[in-house]
Amino acid sequence: QVQLVESGGGLVQAGGSLRLSCAASGSIATFLDMGWYRQAPGQQRELVAGITSGGRTNYADSVKGRFTISRDNAKNTVYLQMNSLKPEDTAVYYCSGTYFTGKVYWGQGTQVTVSS
Numbered sequence: 001q002v003q004l005v006e007s008g009g010g011l012v013q014a015g016g017s018l019r020l021s022c023a024a025s026g027s028i029a030t031f032l033d034m035g036w037y038r039q040a041p042g043q044q045r046e047l048v049a050g051i052t053s054g055g056r057t058n059y060a061d062s063v064k065g066r067f068t069i070s071r072d073n074a075k076n077t078v079y080l081q082m083n084s085l086k087p088e089d090t091a092v093y094y095c096s097g098t099y100f101t102g103k104v105y106w107g108q109g110t111q112v113t114v115s116s
Contacts, residue, residue, distance in 0.1 A: 001025070002025055002097075002099060002105050003025040003105075003107075004022055004023070004024055004025075004095045004096070004097055004105055004107035005022070005023050005108070006020060006022050006094070006095045006107040006108065006109060006110040007020070007023070007110060008021050008110060009093060009111045009112045010111075010112070010113070011113045011114075011115065012085055012112075012114055012115070013114070013115050014085060014086055014087055014114055014116050015085065016085050016114070017081070017084075017085065018082045018085065018112060019079060019080070019082070020036065020079065020080040020082070020093055020110060020112075021078075022034070022036070022077060022078040022080075022095030022097075022107060023075075023076060023077050024076045024077070024097065025076075026076065027073070027076055028071060028073055028076045028077070028078065028097065029053070029073050030099060031053065031097040031098060031099055031100070032052070032053055032098045032100060033050055033051070033052050033097070033098045034051055034071060034078045034095070034096065034097040034098075035047060035048070035049060035050035035069070035095075035096050035097075036048045036050075036069060036080045036094070036096075037093070037094045037095075037096055038089075038091035038093045038112075039091055039109075040090060040091040040092075043091075045094070046060065047060060048060050048080070048093070049063065049068075049069035051069045051071050051078065055071070057069055063089075066083050066084045066085075067080060067081065067082050067083070068080070068081040068083075069081075078095060078097075080093070082112070085112075085114045086114060087114045087115065087116045088114075089112060089114050090112060090113050090114050092109040092110065093110050093111075093112050094106055094107055094108075094109045095107040
C-alpha cells in the first residue's frame, strides 16, 4: 500500500518561511507526477505546485517566485519550500502523487497558518 506522509507545517509570521516534506512509503520514481495542493476553510482544494518525473515544475500564479517544489528520488521525498509567506497562504496543504498505474494517492495534510 502506497502512503504519502506530509510534515513541516506550523504557525509562522507573515514574511517567514516553511519547508514542507512529503515522504513516500515506496520509491517516488514510480510516481509520474507529484504535487502540493492546499485547501482553505470554505474553499476548494487548489493546486499549488507540481513536478513531473522528469523534473518539470509548474506553479499557481499566486505562489510563483515565492514557493519552490523539488523532489529527491534517493530519499523518496518531495519538498515545498515556501518563502515570503502571506496570511492568504493559510490552509491545509496536501501532497499528491499519480502512481504509474494511474491511481492518485493523497497524504493526510498538514496545517500551515500564517499570522499577520
